[in-house]
Amino acid sequence: MNFRLIGMVSGAALAVTLFVSAAINSEPITRSNDTVVVNTTDISKTVRGFKGATPVQIYIKKNKVVKVEALPNRETPQYFAKAKTLLKQFEGKTVKKATQMEVDGVSGATYSSKALIKNVQQGLAYYEDKK
16 A cells, blocks of 8 residues: 555656656757747747637748647637638748738637737747747
8 A cells, every 4th residue: 555655656746847847948949950840838928819828839941831730728629620720821931921921810710810820920030039
C-alpha cells in the first residue's frame, strides 16, 4: 500500500515538474531546419473568440507562410471548424503580404474568425520584429 502511495506522489511530482518546465521554456518562435514556427499562445493572450483564446501556429519558410494551424481552444467545435477554414488564405503568401491581407470572417462564426485573423496578424508582426 505504501509503495502505491509513493508511486502516485512521485508521478504527480513528475507531471508538475514537466508542466512547469514546458511553461517556462515555451518560446513564441522556434526554428527547425529552414522553417520558423510562430506560436501565438503568449503573443496574443488578449485576443478572444466567442469562448476564449484561439491561438495558432504559423509555419514560415523562406519568408513565406507555409501553413497556419489552429491550436487547442474552447470554441464551439462546429462553428470553429467553419472559422478555421479561413486560415488557408494566408498560405503561400509572403509574410509582408499576409500581414497586410484583409480577410473576411466566416458567417456564423464571426467571433472565432476575427480572433483567428488577429492571432495570425499579431504572430506575423512578432515574427517580423524578431527575425
